[in-house]
Amino acid sequence: MRQLLQLLVRQPLSLVGVSILALFGLVAILAPYVAPFDPWERGTPMLPPSGSHLLGTNDIGQDLFSELLYGARTSLFIAFFASVASTAIGVSLGLLSGYYSRLGFVAMRVVDVFLLVPRFPLIILIATLLTPSVWNLILIFVIFGWPRTTRIIRSEVLSQRNREYVDGVHMLGARDPYIIRRYVFPQVLPLALVQLVLEASHVILAESGLSFLGLGDPAAKSWGAMLHYAFEYPSIFISDVWVRWMLPPGACITLAVLALVFLGHAWEEWANPRLKQWAPARM
Amino acid sequence: MSCLDIAGLRVCFATPEGLVRAVDGVDLTVGDNEILGLVGETGCGKTVLGLSIMRLLPRNATMEGEIHYNGLSLFDLDEEAMRNIRGKEIAMMLQNPSTSLNPVMRIQDQVTESVLAHNKVRKREAKARSLEFLRFVGIPADRVRDYPHEFSGGMRQRAALAMAMACGPSLVIADEPTKMLDGPRKVQILALIQRMQQESKASVLFITHDLLAAFTVCHRIAVMYAGEIVELATPGELSQHPLHPYAQGLLESVPRRGLKPIAGASPSLVDLPSGCRFHPRCPVALPACHSSHPVMCEAVAGHFVRCLRHGPSGSS
Secondary structure (H helix, E strand, O other): OHHHHHHHHHOHHHHHHHHHHHHHHHHHHHHHHHOOOOOOOOOOOOOOOOOOOOOOEOOOOOEHHHHHHHHHHHHHHHHHHHHHHHHHHHHHHHHHHHHOHHHHHHHHHHHHHHHHOOHHHHHHHHHHHOOOOHHHHHHHHHHHHHHHHHHHHHHHHHHHHOOHHHHHHHHOOOOHHHHHHHHHHHHHHHHHHHHHHHHHHHHHHHHHHHHHOOOOOOOOOOHHHHHHHHHHOOOOOOOOHHHHHOHHHHHHHHHHHHHHHHHHHHHHHHHOHHHOOOOOOOO | OOOEEEEEEEEEEEEOOEEEEEEEEEEEEEOOOOEEEEEOOOOOOHHHHHHHHHOOOOOOEEEEEEEEEOOEEHHHOOHHHHHHHEOOOEEEEOOOOOOOOOOOOOHHHHHHHHHHHHOOOOHHHHHHHHHHHHHHOOOOHHHOOOOHHHOOHHHHHHHHHHHHHOOOOOEEEEEOOOOOOOHHHHHHHHHHHHHHHHHHOOEEEEEEOOHHHHHHHOOEEEEEEOOEEEEEEOHHHHHHOOOOHHHHHHHHOOHHHOOOOOOOOOOOOOOOOOOOOOHHHOOOOOHHHHOOOEOOEEEEOOEEEOOOOOOOEOOO
16 A cells, blocks of 8 residues: 555656546546536537536537536446456456466467457447447456456466476465465466556447447447537537537546556556666665 | 385476486485485486475476385375375475565565464464474574565575474475575575474485585485486495495585596486496496496495496396
């Protein structure tokens, strides 16, 4: 914990990342309390920004600012569950396939197939086949998220399990599950955290993309869906509407992804000392 | 009954270059309460011999022969039974103190882990015991919560000894425990191993390439060359009357006797020389040495040697 705090201080970018994420997280949790309007409620369409409607309303009279707040909810919810689930699967499978070489061989061939197939078109294909709902989206992202993590974790496990102290604990009569839990897992944990964060940023982008294409959950408000409806509005680019309708969700997506990338980058540097930029020792 | 009884042990590794015969027909006994030294140069099969006792060889290895531990045939045990032997009955100390400890675990936790591995005791009790072991090897109480990187090489090796002792094994395989240490540390760890052996009544298989270290602690010394035991004697006998030319060469090569190297390089274990394995490097080789392979025989009481000059040959 103290290490994490130190990290935040030493790496300004990670502090920026954490702050942005904390802000979005807070908004997502508190959306029903801080949003001035129910984002599904229809009022007067195309109101310009005013004191009560900060960003005005859309073509069917929904408050854009409230939509934006609720959008954080969907995006972060999906990003959180999808990345946690796919990292959990990736790490467990990576540990097992790194430790047991035969299983590893089989698992890596499956991973190869997943990594070979272009990810996004296939996600679109499956998304069109499944009924669009938040949980189905999460399922899709998990299906495409685990192979990368598995491969990365496995490669680290391969180098860890041949360490002499692992042989040593073997010689004390330790069982495999114990060795994996106490000796290998702690060594790959930092890498797993980095993967978790980067995976979350992938998911946010992919979810926005799907919603933008109209393949997201129609019942949920999301940033991608806002862009989708904005694009469908006929005169979006010939008036100034895009400034208050398209820019904010686009900026939110960018910010969220940037925040996660910053955080992932800082963590990666912490996890991998070789990337550290050494400052000359102070006398 | 002897503690460890190895008979006709052969260990081969299948490699792309061919079959590597790392251990080739070794018969060896470690008696109760005995420190047996296994001396030989790098790559002669010492470590492989140690690992095969633990049954922890890489998967491309094949083992033949028999190893009996207190009358129990180790090769006939299933994996779970073998796991119970490791650590609890037979413990192994690894050769490199800088890599044989887990870098992200505190020293005391590692020793505690070793105590807990086979003893059904509470964590607090295990911690207390681990402290005792660490005190025994001379690590001050205020250092036990350190991580391995905060320790010196000698301290790490002593901590490794504490770990090996923690389960109360009756056989300790010490694989080059003095390898990475400087002179004074070496003496210290040797004294500790000796004291540990006397107090715990364990037997020790002391694997080393350091002949002088073996002379100071061992009760008997086996000299290994190219996968075979070539001479077996007490330290006194071996230092005064080495019979095998290789053992003589080893003795000549220690600093005190003039640092004379043995000519030639140790043979490839893939393509072993015919006849006596040492004959290409042997200064006193007979014509017969090229073709006939000597067998182990007792030249003097309790002093065994595998050399045609001192005994009969077996098949070539």
